[in-house]
Structures are given as structure tokens and as C-alpha cells.
Amino acid sequence: MPDRPTATLSTEGIAKSYGPVVALRSVDLAVEPGEIHALLGANGAGKSTFVKILAGVIRQDAGAAAINGHPVNFKLPSDAAHAGIATVFQDPALIPDLSLDQNLTISGLHRSDVEPWLERLHLSGFDFGLLARDVPLATLRLIDLARALALDPKLLMLDEITAALTPDQADLVFDVMREWKGMNRSVLFISHRLGEVLSICDVATILRNGRDVANFSLDGVDETELVKAMLGEALATGAPVSDPKSAELVSSVSESSDVVLRADDLHFRGKVNGISFDLRRGEVLGLTALEGQGQDELFSLLSGDHKPTTGEIILNGVAMSAKSPYDAIRRGMVFVPADRQEALFPQRSVRENLAIPLYNRFIRWFGLQRDEGRRVDEAIRRLDIDTRAASEVQRLSGGNRQKVTIGRWLIEDFEVLLCFDPTRGIDIQTKAQIYDLLREVAANGAAVLIYSSELREIPLVCDRVLVMYDGAIVHEQPAATATEEALLTAAHGLEAAS
């Protein structure tokens, strides 16, 4: 039995395997009352599995957990809730076809229970009659958080809560966490953003390969030390966070390179208000914005999902009139969406998911040609995809799934790669691999447009950066000189200092 009777939560030897894939080998962890405890680890370290076990979503193969010294063993999420653990998952657990009021009823709550918390998150006067499907993702996550808080748990588990939030929303969440801590309640906090981990958390437990390898107080610790602990010494020296090797690859694209993609005064339903830019061959163009500034709509126009109200998208000098993404893809404009679930066929194998673009040609419905099979294998190798769970993409970790969504476009030639927040919720090592990949794609003569909500990755991967605010581009500068401060100022629609 776990030997920390004072701890809000203590676990001992928690282990879990999925068939041959071992997700968790043995995890011991203790969260004290009034403590914000960070759970850190690279992709596939087992964080998500651990959270799911404690949330009652899956059951451990071995090991024990206790809450306030009382042993617990959850069969269902409702068991975890009764025992005093509330979880905010990466994907909001709200029913899309029900109104927010009805969603609260499902959880046994009333809107008056969550309103005090929503007020602190600056969502007062919220319209609970809306269907969850009509509410933006960031808002849904905050509602999910308020719902978890309203259940009045002893332990709150937050899995990448800030991933879809704007910096100001994240700050509000941190304020709420501090208040929660002041009430002597505990938080288990999972985030890839080490800056926020250091600023909000008291203690960190590091998972690596399904084990807890370190546990220490975060007083006086800096990001490099955390990275070292997460990656292990050998890896950390090879790929430090602040200086991935992709930085060396950043080239300055000359003004004379041909324009591959030109957006000419695009307008769309009041969300995109007159956007024009040029994207040149060999260039990685960054785009950043706060949540909901029209970036989603801009990407849906470029990827052929919607048609602009007015304005033109010109690809290699010819106007594109895509009726569907199929037309855009045929013209060589391919899209990697932020939501990896949206892009993948979760029950099919890695190979099939990679080969999907090839099936655009009818002749291949009867089987791939031999060299194409080789290209698929080549992509797997190049992307360093963990193929232990290759028979079903849904069993891959988030980072490996993202590699598959990018990798499928490497099988065939393309002109423009559109990436929407490709590194959301992904560990540093995989991020660096994705940066390298994007640079390589550009170096081979394609053009890349990448939207990122993480300001500091822009100088690492881009040549040039655009900032969007209220459906228009308000700022442009070479990425090498783009400081977080300058981008953040512009993203708030303020005059840039530089």
C-alpha cells in the first residue's frame, strides 16, 4: 500500500500495457494537499495513460492508488469523480449535440454551480443555451475546467489545459489554480510549456519510458534542467530546446524566388477581412495570432474547404477555384490540420494512413505500385515513427500521430504545405523533428505556411512571420528578429515597438 497517508493522492507501481506496447512500467507518485504538481515527460513517456488510469477511463494492470490514504480502484470515470478526482482532458468531454445547460445536467450540475468559476475565467454572462458544437474550442476547455472545479474535487488533473488557450486565458487559469491551491486542494498539471510549469508548479515528477525517474521541488530549477530530466542526459545535449539544429537551416529566401502562392485580398464572412500575402518557393512563412482572429477561416480557404467571398488564391500564377480539398490537393496544396483526429483514420494502420493520398488515382485502387510501397516505408523511417503500434493509428501517441499526418504528404509531390499548429501538445524532441522536417521540405523547393500559437517556435522554423488580428494581417517581419514580445504586442492588435 502507498505509504503517504497525508497525501491527497499517492500511487505505487502503477503499470499498464496495451498488447505488446508497454505504456507504463511502474509509477510512484504523491501529491500533497495544497500542491500544484507537474507531471512531465517526453512523448510516449506515459503521462496520458497515467492520467486516464486515475480518471477511471482505463484500468491499470498492476499497482495501487490511494486518496487521503484510502485505497481506490476505479472501474469507471464516475468512480474517480466520487472519490474526489476531476479531470480536464485534452479533448473537451462535452457532448456536441447538447446545449451547455444539458451538458451540465449530465454531470449532475447546474449552471449556478459553474458560474462563480466562469466569472473568474472572464466568461460571465455566458449563454448556456448554445450547443457545445457551436462554442469555440478554447471556451469549451474553460467550461470543462469550470465543470471540473464545480464538482469540488480533492485533486484536479489538467492535461494540457493551456494548449488551445490564448496567453491571457492561460493566465486566468493560473489564477484559478493558485486560488484552488490556497483552498488546500491539489492539482496534477501536465503541460509541454515549461515556462508555465516553472511559474505555476511547486513540485515535478518526471516520467520516462513509463517510469517515474525523478521527483523534485521546482524552486530554483530552470528549463534546461527540466529538459535534461525529461530527455535523459544523452539526448538533452544533442537537442537542447533553445537551439534545435533546424535553426541553422533557416535560409533567407531572396525576393527573386518565384511566388508559389499568392493570396489576393481574401474576404470571408467577416472573419477574413482583406488578406494578401506572397509565399515564395523555399520559404517557411509563419503566421501567428490570438485565438479566433480568423486564422481557422484563412486556412479553410487555402485548403479548399471553403470558397472566399471575394478575393483570389493564386497558385503558380493560376487562380485556384477549389470546390473541395480534393481540388486543392490536386493542385499541390496540402493541409495538416491541428486536430489530428480529423486527419487520420484511427482504426487503420500507419502505412494505410500514409498511403491515403496515393488512392486519389483510380488505378491505385487495385493496389500500390512497388516503388510507392517503398516510399511509404521511407516516410516511416524518415519521420522516425514509432511502429510498435503501427497496426492502428489510434494506439500511437499524439506526437507520432502528428508525424503521420505530415508524413502522408511526403509520399507525393506538393507545392505548398499548410500546417495549422502542428506541434500542439507535442514533446520537445518531436517538435524539433517536425521543425527539421519543415525546413527540409522548404529546402527541397516547396513552400510552407505554418500557423503557430506558440510564439517562440516561430524564429526556430520560419523565415518570415505574419501576425493576424481581427481577420487582417497587422504585422510582418523577418522571423530571425521576431521576439516573443514583438509578436505578442502585434497579436493583441497593438502597434509593434520595433
Place this chain on the structure above:
Amino acid sequence: MTAAAPTVESREGTRAWRRWIQRHGWTVGIWLLLFVLVAWYSTLIPRFGGFQTSTIITGGTAWIFLGIAQAVVVIAGGLDLGVGGMLVLTSVTAAQFMDGQPLGVIVVMAICITIAAAVINGFVGWIITVSKVPDIVITLGSLYIYQGLALMVLPKVGGGTSGSFRWIFTGSENGIGSNPWPAIVVIIIPVIVVAWWMGRTRSGLSLYAVGSDKTAAFLSGVRDGRTKIVAFAVAGVFGALAGFSSVSISGVGNPTTDGGTLTLNAVAAIVIGGVALTGGIGSVIAVVPAAMILFFFNPILSALGVDPNRAQVIQGILIVLVMMIAGVLEWRRQRRS
């Protein structure tokens, strides 16, 4: 900076109204269509009064109940091909055992048959949950089983029930009269109860939750197996109500009634009523007029003097047309949002 949160400030009334129309437009439209058809029908026949109204409503009652039975299961993300068979089984059971009994005994029997139907169909739901075999396969089996059991209970047309029991469902002791009100009450009460349950209570909303997003429902603490069993049990109750209505109209039990056709009518009714076959979307309130309209096609076409064989073809075309209109409306709605 505040988030792009949709806060309600001015024009709250207009927005609420527009949203109400957007969400319930189909329900309102189907009710209007029903009233238009009734008005039109009244001009087609020489006399339109209590008798005609009563005939249509009484005849439509079983269709409505079967539609609701199917809607409850489909909204929860399932499908029950057995509902038509349940009508046949409960109606012959009622006819076999109620014949010649006093009303008190009959009411107790009706309650017992309803409970048994709920338990049996709930058991079908349990089998689906445990075996993980698709609903369509298991319930195809339950359809045949119900149909076969009906022949074992009552090998040929016969049996009966009391006049007062027939009055409850038809407004007349011999199944045909000019008082539509008992049938209207018999329809309205269960519909209101089930609509309230599904829209307001935790257990009822769980049906929508499971049908809409199984994972999110599970994470919200909804037990999808239990929810499916409940949905099938409720479908059993409505199957039994449909059975009672059927035996009240004809006065006898008929084990050779084709339950499969009745099931497919119920599926057509819920589709016209705006229930998504993929689950999670729809309202039993709209299934009522949709089932009525479907039932109503026949009297209208015969009043127009259409040859019955051709009438079936026309009926099929009309269903497809209604669904195409629904599809266009849905497409426009999605484009707007």
C-alpha cells in the same frame, strides 16, 4: 483581451428566437405540414367531421408509438428492428389473455405486458452491450423471435379485449367512432412524459450523450451500456402501447401481421421527424406528426382515387422528396454556421 466568447448582450430576444427556430424549425415545419395535409384532405372527401378525424388519429396511434420507440433507440445511437415484432407480440398476447376479462383484470394485464415488454427488449439491449454485435444484427433476430413467439401465443387470428379497454385507445367500444379525444390523450401523455425525460433529466439526456459522442459521454460519467439497455426498455414500453392500440382498433389479435414492415415505417417516420440515424439528434415531439403524415398518405391517395399499387410508389417518392428537402435545409444551416 477576452476570449471570443459568445456573450449575449443586446438583441437577446431576437437571437433566442432565431436560435429556437433554427433548432426547432423542422419540428414546427412537420406539424404545419400535417395540418396543411389535414386541411387539404378535408376538401377531398365529401364529409369531414369527428368520425374522419377519429379514424385518422386512432389509426395513426400505433405508428406514432412505434416511431417513438424507434426514435428513443436511434437517438441513443442504436437501431431496433424488433419494434414492429414487439407490436405483434404484445397485441396477440393482449388479445389472447384479455378476452372476456373484466376491465380491472385487463388493466393489470396491460401493465404486466408493458413491464414484460420493457424487460424483454431491455434484455435485447443488454445482449447488444455485452456481445458488441451491431444492433441491426441482434434486433433482426429479436424481430423474428417476437414474430415467432406471437404465433406460439396465438396461432391464428382471434382473441379479443373488452369494450372499455378499446374505448381508451379508440374512443369507442367497438374500435370505430367519432370521438377522437381518448386517442389524443393516450398519445399526448406518454409523448410529454418521454420528451420531458429526454430533454430535462440526467438519465434521459444520457441517451443524447451516448448517441452524440460516446467518448465524451463516457468521460462525463455516462455509462453507455446501461443507457442502451434503458433505451431498449423504453422502446419495449412503446412497442407494447402500439400493440394495445392495434388490438383495440381491430378487436382481435393477428399473429400474421408483418412486423418488419411496421418497423420500416417507424424508421421512415423518425427520419421524416428529423431524428439523425447517426444518433444524438432529434425530438420525439417531431416524430408524432411525422408518423401521422406517413399514416395519412394512404387515406389521401385513396381520396384522390389513386390505384393502390401506384399509391405505394408515390408514397416512396414522397418520402424521398421530404428527405431531400430536409437534406437541403440541413446543408444550408451548416453553410450558415
